[in-house]
Amino acid sequence: MRAFVAEKRGDEVVRGVRDDFEIGDLGEGDVLVKVGWSSVNYKDALATIAKGQVARISPLIPGIDLAGVDEDSGEEVLAHGYDLGVAHHGGYAECARVRSEWVVPLPGGLSAKQAMTIGTAGYTAARCVIALEDAGLTPDSGPVLVTGASGGVGSTAVDILAARGYEVVASSGKDPEYLELLGASEVITREDAAGDAGRPLEKARWAGAVDCVGGEVLAGVIRSLHYGGAVAACGNTGGVKLPATVLPFILRGVSLLGVDSVQTPIKERTETWRRLATDLRPPHLDDSLGHETDLDGLEDVLSKILRGEVSGRTVVRL
Template identity: 45%
Template sequence: MSLPNTFNAFRIHNDANGYRGGIEAISLDDLNPGEVVIKTAFSSVNFKDALAGTGEGKILRRFPLVGGIDVAGHVVASTDPAFREGDAVLVTGCGLSETRDGGYAGYARLEAKWVIPLPKGLSLRESMILGTAGFTAALALYRMRDNRQTPDLGPLAVTGATGGVGTLAINIFSRAGYEVHAISGKAQHADFLKSLGATEVLGRDALATGRPMESARFGGGLDNVGGAMLASLLAQTAPYGNVASAGLAATAELDMTVMPFIIRGVSLVGVASAGTARAIRDDIWRHLADDWKPDRLDAICTRETTLEGLPEVFRTMLSGGSFGRTLVTF
């Protein structure tokens, strides 16, 4: 396949002219080295993308870089024999839009060691509705199950339930056989959250007590918020339950006592999706294409945008208006 001389990319700079991101024409020579070149079909928008694209968070470690921590498309060139022209592939995290050019461009050049062949059971579009958000939710469940989280410990709470990770977690956890309680301050979306598999939708006040220990209400959960909500969730978790920490939508701070850990044996499990080992990464994508595959992906994808619409999506997400997943189409 002949490759274009230039193509559009959402590129982020930080120099004497300030921190800024926008669309510009670049060539393959502008991209980081890599064994696999793909023509981008889809990407997505994650909270980390909004932080990186606006400079609200210190995400990028070098400049300039193409934004977008997720990408999926078809191979157009490869020096690695494991990939051939026409193969459908995806990459999430793995340094994209952090130390390497990401997925917000017509073409991406990728390190073969992180390229995932599209699993049977997923389309490219579905893989990017999932993206880092779905991978993070699945990784949280994977880690909790490794630590013996079972449905009979009680329901799993999901905070930040209307965001990308939250909506996918509800659907994934319920598909895996767990009862799920959604925690959200957006009561208008309660019916939607129940349609994804939540048996209960609770307001934020359910996790606003501030006491170091409470009656055990949840078997565990996934927190996307941080701060007082995470502390309260840990305080209400049943003996030997697990709470996975995957986000800081409210704050990165955590002020609490050790009582849930030493009295109930509760575990706080970290979820760092970007640097997940390849063997675990492959295993999680197999789950996401099979037994953990959400059955409401089209509903969870609440918005589609092109590169031109990214700044508005970033602003909405950072102002707390995130709802479901935003797919970036090419």
């Protein structure tokens, strides 16, 4: 079968399409999926470079999510997270062998391509929205900030939140027109979102936030939350250290909500996908969120995402 493979050779990683990857070498798993679609995530790009600190096996077929057909049952399914594309061969191949406990039935109302346009990034965005609303956030609470808004998680979060009636402010260094199309009422810079690092508290600006950046930006968001506000944190492109004080937590009662999309229990995962096909469905799923490539164009997209040149989502047609 054809597969996009990353293989460590000495201190470097060689990546590219192979036409001779054996299905028998896909590893353990009791479900064989004929893959129709996968997607491109920042984590996938990191899995293909020497210093990415993502890949746990070599050679590795990257692709942390996939959608296709269960060869045994004939049912349409999707899978993402767990060890997929990290310590287990992933979605950048014509077939994938996965464990049954990783598999989610494709929910009604979504095609396999639409599911991967949402993909891991959109799923993460949905988990952030769910976490914020479980913490009490409503459209009447006030403006909601989305940092790293041009990326896959951020852009889908903007789309979902705006459709649910929130006033969404997006933080991005890229073209604001794209985010305004998705429903952002205002686009601010990353520096504006980060604020003044010398102040333990800043003017209360945000009722809630989805943070895809981490580091100084997340610290600035925490300093600027309304009393009782919350931020759902799901990314670290701006660094893993959090230069914050306890004052926003003890003087404003704010909450920092950690959001993980890798190890979500399968019951919650399945329910989240049901909602992504219904009330959390991104309204621009078919016309603005996604771009398309195939295995032969994948290397170029992976390089661009590492350089920060990709907005929205890119799906991979198998």
